[in-house]
Amino acid sequence: MRPSKLAAVLCTAALALAVLCGSIAVPVLFRPFYYVQIDALELPQKTGWSHETIRAAYDEVLDFCVFNRPFGTGDLAWSESGRSHFADVQKLFWLDFAVLGAALAVSGSLLVLRRRGRLVFWRPLGRGPSFWAGVLAAGLVLVIGTLAALDFDRAFVVFHALFFPGKDNWIFDPAADQIIWVMPEVFFRNCALLIGALLLAGCGALILWDLLRARRMDAR
Numbered sequence: 001m002r003p004s005k006l007a008a009v010l011c012t013a014a015l016a017l018a019v020l021c022g023s024i025a026v027p028v029l030f031r032p033f034y035y036v037q038i039d040a041l042e043l044p045q046k047t048g049w050s051h052e053t054i055r056a057a058y059d060e061v062l063d064f065c066v067f068n069r070p071f072g073t074g075d076l077a078w079s080e081s082g083r084s085h086f087a088d089v090q091k092l093f094w095l096d097f098a099v100l101g102a103a104l105a106v107s108g109s110l111l112v113l114r115r116r117g118r119l120v121f122w123r124p125l126g127r128g129p130s131f132w133a134g135v136l137a138a139g140l141v142l143v144i145g146t147l148a149a150l151d152f153d154r155a156f157v158v159f160h161a162l163f164f165p166g167k168d169n170w171i172f173d174p175a176a177d178q179i180i181w182v183m184p185e186v187f188f189r190n191c192a193l194l195i196g197a198l199l200l201a202g203c204g205a206l207i208l209w210d211l212l213r214a215r216r217m218d219a220r
Contacts, residue, residue: 134206
C-alpha cells in the first residue's frame with residue numbers, strides 16, 4: 001500500500017492541535033487549580049473577602065464561560081463592560097473545545113484506519129505523525145514560552161491584542177469589576193506555566209510513542 005502524505009499531514013496537525021487545545025482546556029475545566037491558589041496567593045488577606053466568597057465569584061464566572069449559565073460574580077460588583085469581556089472569553093473557550101473535539105476525531109479515525117491496515121502514513125526521515133506533531137507543538141511552546149519569559153507583561157498585552165482585536169474591555173476598572181482582584185495577573189501566569197508544562201509532557205509522550213512503535217516494528 002502506498003504511504004499517504006495527505007493522511008500523515010492531517011494526522012500530524014490533528015495530534016498537535018489535540019495536545020495544544022487539551023492543555024489549554026485543563027486549567028479551564030480543572031477548577032481545583034484555581035482553588036489552591038486562593039490561599040497560596042493570599043487573596044483573602046489582600047482583598048478582605050473570604051475564601052468562600054472568592055471561590056463563589058470564580059465559579060459563577062466559569063459557569064458562564066463554560067456552560068453559558070447566567071453571568072455573575074457572586075457578591076462582587078461587575079459591569080456590563082466586564083460581562084462583555086467574559087462573553088468574548090466564552091467564545092474562545094468554546095472554540096478551544098470544538099477544535100479539541102475535531103482534532104481528536106480526525107486523529108483517532110486516521111489512527112484506527114492505520115491500525116486496521118487500511119492506511120499507511122508517509123514517514124519523512126523515518127518518523128511518523130506523532131513524532132512530528134510532538135516536535136511541532138514543542139517548538140511552538142518553546143518559542144512562545146521564551147518570549148513570555150523575557151517579558152510576561154508585554155506578552156499578556158500582546159495576547160489580548162491578538163485574541164480581542166479592537167477591544168479594550170479586558171482592561172478592568174477594579175472598582176466596577178471586582179473580579180479582577182481575585183484573578184490577578186500572577187494567576188494567569190500560573191495558568192500559562194501549567195499549559196506549557198502539559199504541552200511539553202504531551203509532546204514528549206507523542207515523540208516517545210513514535211520511537212517505541214518504530215522499535216517494535218524493527219524488532220519484528
